[in-house]
Amino acid sequence: MKILHTIPKEDGFYMPGEFEPHSGCIMIWPERTDSWQNGAYAARRAFVKIARVISRSEKLTMLVSHKQYETARAMLPPTVRLVECTTDDAWARDVAPTFVRNGEGLVRGIDWGFNAWGGLHDGLYFPWDNDNHAARKICDLLDTDTYDCRDFILEGGSIHSDGQGTLLTTEACLLSKGRNPHMSREEIGERLCQCLGAEKVLWLPRGIYNDETNEHVDNICAFTAPGEVVLAWTDDQSDPQYPLSRACLDVLEQATDARGRRLKVRLLPIPQTPVCMTQAECEGLDLWDGEPTRTPGERLAASYVNFYIANGAVLVPQFGDPMDETALRILGECFPEREIAGIPARDILIGGGNIHCITQQIIR
Amino acid sequence: MKILHTIPKEDGFYMPGEFEPHSGCIMIWPERTDSWQNGAYAARRAFVKIARVISRSEKLTMLVSHKQYETARAMLPPTVRLVECTTDDAWARDVAPTFVRNGEGLVRGIDWGFNAWGGLHDGLYFPWDNDNHAARKICDLLDTDTYDCRDFILEGGSIHSDGQGTLLTTEACLLSKGRNPHMSREEIGERLCQCLGAEKVLWLPRGIYNDETNEHVDNICAFTAPGEVVLAWTDDQSDPQYPLSRACLDVLEQATDARGRRLKVRLLPIPQTPVCMTQAECEGLDLWDGEPTRTPGERLAASYVNFYIANGAVLVPQFGDPMDETALRILGECFPEREIAGIPARDILIGGGNIHCITQQIIR
Numbered sequence: 001m002k003i004l005h006t007i008p009k010e011d012g013f014y015m016p017g018e019f020e021p022h023s024g025c026i027m028i029w030p031e032r033t034d035s036w037q038n039g040a041y042a043a044r045r046a047f048v049k050i051a052r053v054i055s056r057s058e059k060l061t062m063l064v065s066h067k068q069y070e071t072a073r074a075m076l077p078p079t080v081r082l083v084e085c086t087t088d089d090a091w092a093r094d095v096a097p098t099f100v101r102n103g104e105g106l107v108r109g110i111d112w113g114f115n116a117w118g119g120l121h122d123g124l125y126f127p128w129d130n131d132n133h134a135a136r137k138i139c140d141l142l143d144t145d146t147y148d149c150r151d152f153i154l155e156g157g158s159i160h161s162d163g164q165g166t167l168l169t170t171e172a173c174l175l176s177k178g179r180n181p182h183m184s185r186e187e188i189g190e191r192l193c194q195c196l197g198a199e200k201v202l203w204l205p206r207g208i209y210n211d212e213t214n215e216h217v218d219n220i221c222a223f224t225a226p227g228e229v230v231l232a233w234t235d236d237q238s239d240p241q242y243p244l245s246r247a248c249l250d251v252l253e254q255a256t257d258a259r260g261r262r263l264k265v266r267l268l269p270i271p272q273t274p275v276c277m278t279q280a281e282c283e284g285l286d287l288w289d290g291e292p293t294r295t296p297g298e299r300l301a302a303s304y305v306n307f308y309i310a311n312g313a314v315l316v317p318q319f320g321d322p323m324d325e326t327a328l329r330i331l332g333e334c335f336p337e338r339e340i341a342g343i344p345a346r347d348i349l350i351g352g353g354n355i356h357c358i359t360q361q362i363i364r
Numbered sequence: 365m366k367i368l369h370t371i372p373k374e375d376g377f378y379m380p381g382e383f384e385p386h387s388g389c390i391m392i393w394p395e396r397t398d399s400w401q402n403g404a405y406a407a408r409r410a411f412v413k414i415a416r417v418i419s420r421s422e423k424l425t426m427l428v429s430h431k432q433y434e435t436a437r438a439m440l441p442p443t444v445r446l447v448e449c450t451t452d453d454a455w456a457r458d459v460a461p462t463f464v465r466n467g468e469g470l471v472r473g474i475d476w477g478f479n480a481w482g483g484l485h486d487g488l489y490f491p492w493d494n495d496n497h498a499a500r501k502i503c504d505l506l507d508t509d510t511y512d513c514r515d516f517i518l519e520g521g522s523i524h525s526d527g528q529g530t531l532l533t534t535e536a537c538l539l540s541k542g543r544n545p546h547m548s549r550e551e552i553g554e555r556l557c558q559c560l561g562a563e564k565v566l567w568l569p570r571g572i573y574n575d576e577t578n579e580h581v582d583n584i585c586a587f588t589a590p591g592e593v594v595l596a597w598t599d600d601q602s603d604p605q606y607p608l609s610r611a612c613l614d615v616l617e618q619a620t621d622a623r624g625r626r627l628k629v630r631l632l633p634i635p636q637t638p639v640c641m642t643q644a645e646c647e648g649l650d651l652w653d654g655e656p657t658r659t660p661g662e663r664l665a666a667s668y669v670n671f672y673i674a675n676g677a678v679l680v681p682q683f684g685d686p687m688d689e690t691a692l693r694i695l696g697e698c699f700p701e702r703e704i705a706g707i708p709a710r711d712i713l714i715g716g717g718n719i720h721c722i723t724q725q726i727i728r
Contacts, residue, residue: 002442066430066450066494069501078366082504084448086430130430137433140446141505 002145003136004108007194013100013108014197016363017163017223018309019335023107024059024362025310026138027051029072030090031065034125034293035351037284042347047090048075050308050315050355053341055079057312058361063087063138083141088116088131091353093218094155096360097135097146100197107363109139109146110195112154117213118178119153124212124352125288142362152191153179157216157357159192162226165199165258167192170207172215179214199258204251206244208232208270211301218356219303221248224266224334227257232303233267241270268304268330271321275302281350294350306354307331309361314338317345317354366509367500368472371558377464377472378561380727381527381587382673383699387471388423388726389674390502391415393436394454395429398489398657399715401648406711411454412439414672414679414719417705419443421676422725427451427502447505452480452495455717457582458519460724461499461510464561471727473503473510474559476518481577482542483517488576488716489652506726516555517543521580521721523556526590529563529622531556534571536579543578563622568615570608572596572634575665582720583667585612588630588698591621596667597631605634632668632694635685639666645714658714670718671695673725678702681709681718 008014027047030036036043047062054060055077063085064072073082087095094117097109114132116123132150139146160168173179174188183191189201207215220232231252233245252265279296287293304327307316314335318324324342332340348354372378391411394400400407411426418424419441427449428436437446451459458481461473478496480487496514503510524532537543538552547555553565571579584596595616597609616629643660651657668691671680678699682688688706696704712718 001437001445069497073365073500073504078509081365081507082501084450084501086448133433136437137446137448140437143445145442 001140001143004145004147006147008100008108008110008147009194009197012102015098015100015161015163017161017226018361019223019225020163021364022058022311022361023364024061025054026092026096026360026362027060027062027358028085028087028090028092028095029062029064029068030351031068032089033286034288035089037281037350043351044075046343046345046347047358050343050358051080052077053313053315053343054308054310054359057310061141063092085134085137085141086130087134088125088128090351091357092360093157093353093357095131095134096138096156098156098159098196099144099361099363101363105364107144109135109142109144110149111135111139111146113150113152114155115153115178117155118176121178122176122214123178147195149195152195155213155216156360157213157218157353159196160217160221160223161196161198162223162257164226167196167198167201168204168217168221168223168229169201170204170215170217170220172206173213173217176214202251202255202257204248206247208301208303209240209244210299212352219301219306219354220245221252222305222307227261228264228266228334230266230268230305230330230334232270232305234270266330266334269323269326270304271302271319272323273321275300275319275346275349277350300349302349303354304331306356308355308359309335309338312338313341315341315343315355317349318342319346319349320344365504365507368509368511370511372464372472372474372511373558373561376466379462379464379525379527381525381590382725383587383589384527385728386422386675386725387728388425389418390456390460390724390726391424391426391722392449392451392454392456392459393426393428393432394715395432396453397650398652399453401645401714407715408439410707410709410711411722414707414722415444416441417677417679417707418672418674418723421674425505427456427498449498449501449505450494451498452489452492454715455721456724457521457717457721459495459498460502460520462520462523462560463508463725463727465727469728471508473499473506473508474513475499475503475510477514477516478519479517479542481519482540485542486540486578487542511559513559516559519577519580520724521577521582521717523560524581524585524587525560525562526587526621528590531560531562531565532568532581532585532587532593533565534568534579534581534584536570537577537581540578566615566619566621568612570611572665572667573604573608574663576716583665583670583718584609585616586669586671591625592628592630592698594630594632594669594694594698596634596669598634630694630698633687633690634668635666635683636687637685639664639683639710639713641714664713666713667718668695670720672719672723673699673702676702677705679705679707679719681713682706683710683713684708
């Protein structure tokens with residue numbers, strides 16, 4: 001593995017869309033007892049289900065701590081490759097490299113700086129050094145060269161690419177004080193384009209209500225094809241999500257992408273009933289630094305947009321809500337060639353993210 | 365990775381000779397301060413030199429602890445793949461899988477039981493559970509299926525194969541009380557043939573004097589081609605090594621291999637001056653369980669037979685002894701197509717083995 005200090009765009013590298021072919025996928029085994037309730041047993045089962053579906057159409061590599069290797073090996077199907085790697089938690093989307101490729105199909109990884117979604121300003125745990133070192137180790141494992149972009153704080157969940165020069169992100173996250181406060185909106189946008197080989201950034205103002213990542217884009221809006229997005233939506237104007245989604249829709253309706261196209265926007269409902277923490281779930285979580293990590297009644301950032309597009313399937317969070325079916329139907333229209341796999345996702349959501357947050361595609 | 369409980373020989377799998385083509389090589393970064401003197405810094409440099417030479421002709425994967433990843437990455441050339449894996453020490457030969465293949469070129473690993481060269485009887489450290497679990501994890505990393513042979517205690521350094529049905533081992537090691545004391549010589553030989561797809565075991569009585577592995581074969585005798593071996597030798601009848609090598613030569617001169625051939629035996633001298641621990645070296649080692657791991661003046665099991673055959677080179681231990689050149693010349697005759705690379709090896713030998721002990725070929 002070479003560590004590169006050049007600029008991906010200048011080297012001819014760009015980030016493909018997630019809907020383009022993958023050579024594989026990275027996940028990380030859940031273990032942290034202040035993130036995953038009751039010793040992470042329910043979360044493990046949910047992760048195994050996701051790994052099983054993904055590994056039917058692309059090679060899944062699960063990273064695992066030394067201590068959990070035997071247990072994970074026994075629970076995972078033999079098609080999954082299990083490799084030891086020390087991390088601070090299980091958010092592969094945010095700590096694994098972002099993979100870019102060039103016209104000849106050569107793949108490289110980008111190693112962004114990671115500071116647990118806000119560092120000492122409003123980060124979610126401390127320390128985060130193992131997570132920050134994970135991307136480089138994953139590139140080493142995969143034998144791909146890696147761009148050193150550790151000076152720029154970014155999580156994979158805060159960006160989407162259409163693979164044709166357009167990026168999606170949110171101002172709430174990328175302009176947050178805990179990321180790169182010394183950089184202006186324009187400088188950040190330029191850095192994204194340089195690193196991801198893009199021409200244009202579509203800045204959505206906000207994300208999902210109460211999303212502790214400072215409102216990652218991957219929970220509110222995603223490309224389903226070049227020129228087409230889905231947006232998390234509610235018609236209920238009294239819901240705190242309404243103004244956030246409304247502000248994003250206003251931007252999307254006015255926007256053109258890097259190729260000058262207007263976007264086709266499909267609205268994906270949020271669950272009809274807010275998904276909130278129960279007393280019992282809270283009691284199954286360890287404290288962090290003397291404080292509860294969740295409180296009873298707390299509204300979680302439940303969204304069907306946090307799906308993962310595998311080569312042969314789209315894995316969609318399900319919450320036991322009447323809107324579950326609607327989400328599956330709409331995404332079925334977006335991805336007519338792929339299996340639409342609904343995955344019960346409450347046990348992942350409690351950890352603070354969803355299916356997209358715990359997966360990272362390795363592009364081909 | 366599938367875990368298999370069938371018998372390799374019955375599945376059509378066998379162990380090729382080390383001189384046959386490899387797809388790669390495994391090593392483990394040295395760290396243990398009761399094995400490697402003065403914080404392992406000198407050992408690291410020796411390992412890096414070896415990794416550099418091997419990686420010129422085959423893909424080298426170095427396993428490393430979480431804590432040493434950054435340091436190892438900085439010291440190793442970018443051609444080396446560095447992957448986290450928790451082990452108890454750095455003896456890849458003995459803890460990595462033995463790879464077998466079938467006629468179609470499918471490769472599988474054998475996961476032997478490992479008990480630190482003798483378990484609670486006369487093992488060299490405790491615990492050894494990380495080492496015992498390493499082979500399976502390496503198979504997982506390489507995405508090869510693995511035979512579960514953990515019920516049988518064996519180290520890779522205690523066997524050699526000619527790839528044509530003949531195995532070499534020593535009675536001193538394989539019949540030791542700390543390995544498989546419930547099995548007879550015949551049962552052990554049969555198990556070796558079943559696991560390694562062989563027909564015949566050549567049992568050498570002894571190994572190298574004062575070899576703490578209970579006299580592994582890879583320090584005294586090795587195949588250089590089917591029907592051809594090198595044997596560690598001294599003409600000095602007062603040397604404690606003489607009767608050991610003499611007893612082995614008597615066996616080899618009488619033996620025929622699985623194909624009925626007489627063996628061509630080349631004698632490889634041991635160093636003219638015994639290699640012994642200095643006071644300063646002993647003072648650079650941590651105690652183990654309250655005892656020194658080495659004592660000043662202790663004779664180390666120095667042997668030129670502990671070479672590694674890479675695709676493009678043979679890496680030969682060098683001790684700063686007049687016999688260094690002789691060993692290189694003789695091995696040059698054995699391997700006329702390969703570079704003969706002499707490697708200063710004292711800093712590895714102090715750890716208790718040599719170049720062959722810290723490498724394990726992945727066959728093609």
